[in-house]
Amino acid sequence: MEQLIGREEEKLLLQRALDSNEAELVAIYGRRRIGKTFLIRKFFEKQIIFEFSGIHNATLSDQLANFGQALTLSMKSLPVETPVNWRQAFNMLEKCIGPLIKKQKRVLFFDEFPWIQTPRSGFMQAFEYFWNMWASRQKNLVVVICGSAASWMIQKVINNRGGLHNRVTKRIRLLPFNLSETAAYLKSRKINLDQYQLLQLYMAMGGVPLYLKEVNTGESAAQVLDRTCFKKSGLLHDEFKILYHSLFEKAIYHIEVVRALAAKSGGLTRNEIIEACSLTSGGGTTQLLEELSESGFITPYIPFDKTVRDSIYKLTDEYSLFYIKFIENIKSQGAGTWLRLSESTSWKSWSGLAFESICLKHAQQIKKAIGIADVYTEVSPWRYASKKKEQGAQIDLLFDRKDNCINLCEIKFTLSEFIIDKNYAAVLKQKEAIFRERTQTRKTLFLTLITTYGAKKNNNYINLIQKEITMEALFKD
Template identity: 65%
Template sequence: MIVGRETETEILKEALGTSEAELIAIYGRRRVGKTFLIRNVYKDQLIFDFSGMHNSSTPEQLESFTLALSAFSKVSIPLATPRNWIRAFEILKTYITAQIKRKKSVIFFDEFPWIDSHKSGFLQAFEHFWNSWASNQKNLVVVICGSAASWMIRKIVNNKGGLHNRITRRIRLLPFTLNEAETYLKSRRIILDRYQLLQLYMILGGIPHYLKDIKTGESTAQNIDRMCFTKDGLLENEFKNLYDSLFIQADKHIAVIRALAGKPMGLTRNEIIETCHFTTGGGTTKLLEELLESGFIEMYIPFDKNVKQSIYKLSDEYSAFYLKFMEGNKNSGPGSWVKQSASYSWKSWSGMAFERICLKHIPQIKKALGISAVYTQESAWRYAPKTKENGTQIDLLIDRQDFTINLCEIKFSTSEFTIDKKYASEIQAKVNIFREKTNTKKTVFPTMITTFGTKSNEYKLNLIQSEVKMESLFEVLS
């Protein structure tokens, strides 16, 4: 059963109805469900399926390719392994030609970047295969897929050579939203209330492979305990394997992730360079682009600033959780997380994790505020004075075309959140500093985004103009 992915499924099915060859590139971070989507949508049209092997030599990749082709062509004697990729694609052409005479058919190259090992000649051979033959076969759909999203963007989508402007459709597959995660778990007969689902998402994100390991009859704490803190748990050793499988110099990528995990409010490019002891130049820019395209970090342009002053934030839930609670943890074993989840450290971290989720569900927040149809720009904002005057940090600003700004405060709590006199003063100070330093003429609406709402009292009634509850984050967008 495919949960969500309606837009992506429609794109894939549309390719079957055209009268021309299609070359589809699909990319997204590891474990997000790319292979599952392709194999399920195209289960009746798939005539060849080959997956690259991580850190394998060209002879090994060629042998694996030949074995896959032998299996699909159902020959009684296995095909001989070709000496190079040019020959491999000639053999593939011979097999495909007979298959595509009858109907539109699909061939699928999974983990495409892994096949293109050093000096393999694979990408050049694929370019020749597509340009000289495949692009003229009206009954052929070629799908190439990769978890190394930055490689896919650089070498395929933005290719300057033989594949320049050859991609007919592209899909960047993102993790599940809260609603999709809830639907997916229900399809597996796992029923949890939305507060527990939110806690799961704060740790696992919307990664289908992780959610697949959730067991019925276990609470969120029990599931996390088993997956992260017990021997052979699914996520016990996932962190390093995740980055090593995607990036050649993964240590540098991990250094950025560590730096951002330690600064939840985010860092500028220069601050990242300083924290990680990098040298300035294109290497850092490329590294950040790779993390952005792979979905591990997000870039935000602060209100009233330009792109050079962008703030980078960690967006991968599992990475943030691993670095805070799993790495170097000595309290592993059954029951260890159940105890930690009641600690002050967890409660403090939850606020930052909830903010991370809200930033991924801005369309749902806009719907709850009744401004889905209004053009908006979203950003964070901070003022760090060099003098003794007060600075401030704003979690989320929704700058609206209708001359209004929602100044959002994001608070995670186990019950209704209460605004007391002190916190009301802090919110008002944020509004005042923001108005003064930006010189905005727009109306500013202080807005609360909370788990269970904000308790009605004089401070809320006199200050807060709008509010959004956790339930709204689970909404389906029309």
């Protein structure tokens, strides 16, 4: 039986819902294939007494028929008559589960919640009435509503202005596994790969459990990517086309933003995104960016010494970047495709960007490796784009520390030990000088190098680098 790997914070929250002396309404959302259903089924496997899942693009009559079947299955009774509307459906549910929650906590699980709401079906109104007039008064009841359509869950449930306003008691935004969880998940499936192979997989697939489930025992990362990405039958070959349209109602705009960010390794500000994608500056763009961010596709960072209005958005979904860079326009397919691509110049630019994104996601692990886990820090990238002829600069990642120091991190993905030559040493010195000049900071600056296999300890390294982190640190808890 498959284990429940990671999800420690989520498990604590779900346990609090079970331990509560009040009714709990738990909303969980996250991108497709992230493991939402598995988490709920596995954690509440002894408490779920009713489970119902919406069907995409199904009619009202089909949804109601499926509800009746789900109720029959849950109650282990004679076939339940199909309800004629949602108000009747919830009345039937109340009568069936009422006796079962007299003495112990039980769970009702509504999966793919957004898909249940068909046009003019009255589902949301009936659910709101069910929760407010009955379910919320049952101290032994936990109602879990789950959905992949992040925009719908955020608008209609989390930010509901009607009958569910402020009714959600627990909220879970489920994100992909980090590297440590990815390694543990694959190990639980008897997959034994070294950290570099795991990193390669993560750079293309991210920590999406269902993608990682495609990895077979005895395969290298290159073999996995050839089979899953560059064969027409591979899961990830056409996943991009399905992914965004299954999550967002007007996915074409979300895809445009993702493509714009894929083309800019340094990220874009809100105004730059508006210009690049021909969007308006109103609330629609704010909502679009929030939906992409809440789903984990993009991440906003507040640059050093700036405000939230100056946020830089970066594409942080590994698969989306990999698809745009390599899969969608590839002409060759099958065995050896990825090994050939990994020798191209586009691979070098992609690998650097993908590794940088992974480091940003694993800032807490890097902070711990630096030795500042207990020091308050603010984490961000930084860039200075000169409009004149003077030199610009970009800092991949920095840790602004409360102890009056700043770690300026330079991130390099290499196949072997990294070498700081004379020219690159000059680049690092210039970056540090521009940062100090433009920010006017008086804090102590520590140049910190983050690489896959470390760096050669030559004179350039000794004279410049105060701290070095390798990929091993990213795999720590």
